Amino acid sequence: MNGAGxxxxxxxxxxxxxxxxxxxxxxxxxxxIGRAAGDVGFFYIGGTGFDFRxxxxxxxxARRFFALPYAEKxxxxxxxxxxxxxxxxQGEEGVFEGRADLKEVFDSALDLxxxxxxxxxxxxxLGPNVWPAIPGFAQRVTAYYDxxxxxxxxLLGAFAVAxxxxxxxxxxxxxxxxxxxxxxxxxxxxxxxxxxxSGEHTDYECFTLLTATGPGLEILGGDGTWIDVPPVPGTxxxxxxxxxxxxxxxxxxxxxxxxxRVPGERYSFPLFFCVDYDTVIRPLPRFHRxxxxxxxxxxxxxxxxxxxxxxxxxxRNRMDLGDLRLxxxxxxxxxxxxxxxxxx
Ligand SMILES: O=C(O)CCC(=O)C(=O)O
Ligand SMILES: [Fe+2]
Numbered sequence: 001m002n003g004a005g006x007x008x009x010x011x012x013x014x015x016x017x018x019x020x021x022x023x024x025x026x027x028x029x030x031x032x033i034g035r036a037a038g039d040v041g042f043f044y045i046g047g048t049g050f051d052f053r054x055x056x057x058x059x060x061x062a063r064r065f066f067a068l069p070y071a072e073k074x075x076x077x078x079x080x081x082x083x084x085x086x087x088x089x090q091g092e093e094g095v096f097e098g099r100a101d102l103k104e105v106f107d108s109a110l111d112l113x114x115x116x117x118x119x120x121x122x123x124x125x126l127g128p129n130v131w132p133a134i135p136g137f138a139q140r141v142t143a144y145y146d147x148x149x150x151x152x153x154x155l156l157g158a159f160a161v162a163x164x165x166x167x168x169x170x171x172x173x174x175x176x177x178x179x180x181x182x183x184x185x186x187x188x189x190x191x192x193x194x195x196x197x198s199g200e201h202t203d204y205e206c207f208t209l210l211t212a213t214g215p216g217l218e219i220l221g222g223d224g225t226w227i228d229v230p231p232v233p234g235t236x237x238x239x240x241x242x243x244x245x246x247x248x249x250x251x252x253x254x255x256x257x258x259x260x261r262v263p264g265e266r267y268s269f270p271l272f273f274c275v276d277y278d279t280v281i282r283p284l285p286r287f288h289r290x291x292x293x294x295x296x297x298x299x300x301x302x303x304x305x306x307x308x309x310x311x312x313x314x315x316r317n318r319m320d321l322g323d324l325r326l327x328x329x330x331x332x333x334x335x336x337x338x339x340x341x342x343x344x
């Protein structure tokens with residue numbers, strides 16, 4: 001935790017130059033991205049060239065899926081998958097204080113064949129997706145995933161440049177990463193009062209690229225106040241996750257965030273950009289600074305899985321039964337992010 005100061009707003013960065021051939025322009029944008037990643041841990045990116053019809057298409061099939069009867073959705077239940085794919089009913093996932101989030105989710109990730117060697121070897125995050133029987137669902141989820149992953153690769157290169165590293169410093173570890181795309185559905189409940197529908201947390205991976213249908217996302221400022229991060233048309237919200245915070249020894253910060261209840265139904269689509277499962281993440285030597293303890297290394301996929309296992313009911317049950325153990329040296333939830341005390 002770098003004890004970052006206060007920030008009043010979340011910057012919007014036009015990243016079009018990252019996709020052009022001009023190295024000077026690319027460096028300037030990378031530096032802007034690096035500043036936002038260090039000061040706030042959250043920023044918007046525009047100018048990505050992303051065709052937002054892919055977002056509309058994804059939203060259409062997400063609506064269709066979540067409108068199915070519960071029993072039908074449960075045919076894709078995540079607990080049936082051996083690599084954490086499928087439907088997450090409300091009550092399945094909870095981050096803090098034992099209270100479950102008030103949302104339902106569909107989880108997908110890199111879609112590997114059933115004979116993938118890591119899957120066959122029992123890797124808990126790598127393997128095939130689960131697809132519900134909705135026409136176009138698999139195609140639209142995949143089209144969105146591939147396009148946004150491509151933008152993520154550009155960003156990962158820009159982070160390296162901003163940090164003074166070789167452009168492929170992180171990218172060379174992103175060959176077969178278990179990056180997840182989540183479809184979050186927050187149902188509208190007129191009887192419910194104020195409060196949050198997704199508890200405060202940091203994201204576990206390198207960084208997240210998010211689209212959403214409306215406001216509700218809030219991030220924790222260094223002074224303990226919550227700041228609104230509503231969607232801005234034509235942009236993605238980007239936020240730093242635990243692994244990038246670790247790699248930079250706290251130079252980039254995995255900012256704590258949560259989702260507030262809003263008067264209406266809400267969908268959001270975070271893509272959590274990860275690196276390869278077995279990548280050992282240890283703080284880069286340039287961030288070994290006086291007064292900043294050097295954090296312990298973690299394996300990328302093991303960290304993501306350990307956090308997941310502590311927050312999903314079906315995995316906690318397996319641990320209770322002794323069928324599953326947390327990886328050696330796994331951290332508890334909430335081990336990253338600002339040290340600020342939240343003002344509730
Ligand atoms: O719904 C949102 O805007 C954010 C969701 C989120 O933070 C998450 O899924 O990790
Ligand atoms: Fe999140």
